[in-house]
Amino acid sequence: MQTYEGLLAAVVADGGRPVTDPATDAVIGHAPAHGVEDLDRAIAAAQAAQPAWEALGHEERSRLLHAAADAVDQSAAALAELISREQGKPLNGPGSRFEAGGVAAWLRAAADTSLETEQVLDDESGAATLTYRATGLVGAIGPWNWPALIASWQFAAALRMGNAVVMKPSEHTPLSVLAVAAIVNQVLPDGVLTVLSGDREMGAAMTAHPAFGKLMFTGSTRTGQAIVEASARNLPRLTLELGGNDPGIVLPDADPEAIAERLFWGALINTGQTCAALKRLYVHESIHDDVVAALRAIVERTPMGPGTDEGNLLGPLTTKEQFQIVDTLVEKAKASGARIVVGGDPDRDAPGNFYPTTLVTDIAPDAALVVEEQFGPALPILPYSDLDEAIAQANALDTGLGASVWSADPERAKEVAARIHAGTIWINKHGNVHPLIPFGGVKGSGYGLEFGQEGLKAVAVPQVISS
Numbered sequence: 001m002q003t004y005e006g007l008l009a010a011v012v013a014d015g016g017r018p019v020t021d022p023a024t025d026a027v028i029g030h031a032p033a034h035g036v037e038d039l040d041r042a043i044a045a046a047q048a049a050q051p052a053w054e055a056l057g058h059e060e061r062s063r064l065l066h067a068a069a070d071a072v073d074q075s076a077a078a079l080a081e082l083i084s085r086e087q088g089k090p091l092n093g094p095g096s097r098f099e100a101g102g103v104a105a106w107l108r109a110a111a112d113t114s115l116e117t118e119q120v121l122d123d124e125s126g127a128a129t130l131t132y133r134a135t136g137l138v139g140a141i142g143p144w145n146w147p148a149l150i151a152s153w154q155f156a157a158a159l160r161m162g163n164a165v166v167m168k169p170s171e172h173t174p175l176s177v178l179a180v181a182a183i184v185n186q187v188l189p190d191g192v193l194t195v196l197s198g199d200r201e202m203g204a205a206m207t208a209h210p211a212f213g214k215l216m217f218t219g220s221t222r223t224g225q226a227i228v229e230a231s232a233r234n235l236p237r238l239t240l241e242l243g244g245n246d247p248g249i250v251l252p253d254a255d256p257e258a259i260a261e262r263l264f265w266g267a268l269i270n271t272g273q274t275c276a277a278l279k280r281l282y283v284h285e286s287i288h289d290d291v292v293a294a295l296r297a298i299v300e301r302t303p304m305g306p307g308t309d310e311g312n313l314l315g316p317l318t319t320k321e322q323f324q325i326v327d328t329l330v331e332k333a334k335a336s337g338a339r340i341v342v343g344g345d346p347d348r349d350a351p352g353n354f355y356p357t358t359l360v361t362d363i364a365p366d367a368a369l370v371v372e373e374q375f376g377p378a379l380p381i382l383p384y385s386d387l388d389e390a391i392a393q394a395n396a397l398d399t400g401l402g403a404s405v406w407s408a409d410p411e412r413a414k415e416v417a418a419r420i421h422a423g424t425i426w427i428n429k430h431g432n433v434h435p436l437i438p439f440g441g442v443k444g445s446g447y448g449l450e451f452g453q454e455g456l457k458a459v460a461v462p463q464v465i466s467s
Contacts, residue, residue, distance in 0.1 A: 045190070
């Protein structure tokens with residue numbers, strides 16, 4: 001069990017790049033400044049360690065992943081505090097304690113998910129089996145919004161299948177991921193998991209490096225496109241979980257009061273900084289005003305402030321750049337005549353990156369706040385009268401990570417869901433992920449699946465033996 005101070009001391013460096021608390025702008029520590037030479041050393045160590053790691057077999061690797069999860073649990077309080085101070089999310093609610101617990105949960109799920117050899121043919125014509133073997137070396141590049149949790153999504157399955165992993169976290173939140181590695185590497189063999197704190201140059205070097213048989217990336221669509229281009233010469237397998245602009249459609253039979261809390265957290269979890277958060281809400285005109293009123297009531301009673309304050313449930317935006325993006329989109333909405341129901345009035349001179357929770361209605365379907373991913377606490381709510389038009393608007397953008405349908409009739413909701421172009425469509429909830437349910441996007445939201453058996457297959461190579 002580590003204290004926050006002990007965990008921070010284990011990952012910071014003297015003279016590295018400063019990492020600031022997004023709630024106060026205070027420097028919490030300096031991240032190591034790893035470079036391309038460090039990448040080469042990490043790759044060499046991973047290549048040396050991987051064959052023995054794979055040779056341990058699934059049962060022993062699973063045992064070690066359980067031990068790693070136990071180690072995360074033992075240091076969960078320290079890890080949660082570090083996440084709050086570096087990324088900004090509150091300790092409570094679906095915040096940093098939730099994130100630290102998720103790291104352990106995904107490790108255990110990867111350890112316990114079986115992927116048996118499949119008999120695909122066995123008749124008079126012959127026999128064939130399909131099995132999955134380690135890719136070898138996996139390179140993973142992570143985001144800043146759920147830095148520790150998404151890192152575990154990437155490395156847990158990869159390690160379970162016998163790969164070695166080299167990771168680069170976002171330059172905005174490196175300490176949380178370095179801390180996770182420091183914790184789990186107490187029980188893992190040397191070299192099988194390495195985290196390097198680098199900048200975009202490091203990421204570019206990873207995506208172009210021929211040593212990686214698999215690359216995983218979570219982040220923007222634009223960066224995902226660059227990774228495809230940079231890696232093309234080496235033909236690594238890719239999993240790309242890219243940007244989303246998730247729609248929600250509320251049918252006229254929904255109960256506004258009953259669904260409001262789930263709508264709120266579907267949109268505002270992590271202060272809206274979640275790829276699969278609800279980012280544009282289409283509500284039937286007959287209940288539009290009631291839904292807006294119910295959401296406003298929740299906004300007004302949900303506290304926002306520094307993540308380390310036990311009373312807060314929403315925190316700051318992680319970066320000043322993201323604050324500016326949200327601020328600009330809301331100001332454009334105001335200028336276009338949209339109505340600000342609540343929020344929209346940030347203190348731009350105050351320390352930290354706090355943008356107030358904002359609801360916007362009377363907004364055009366093609367307004368920037370609707371068609372661009374805001375990735376923050378500003379939700380546009382649009383009335384509709386014709387369901388076909390609402391579905392067309394939901395499908396109009398070149399994103400397809402998630403979506404949701406809200407109705408008192410789940411079967412009717414499923415019929416609507418089948419018409420939406422997204423990797424996951426939730427019914428009467430939004431953004432809920434589970435380590436056994438495959439997750440991935442379509443269109444500009446990327447390709448490849450994570451979680452469950454499909455996630456294990458994605459970090460392995462299939463092999464057919466036919467006789």
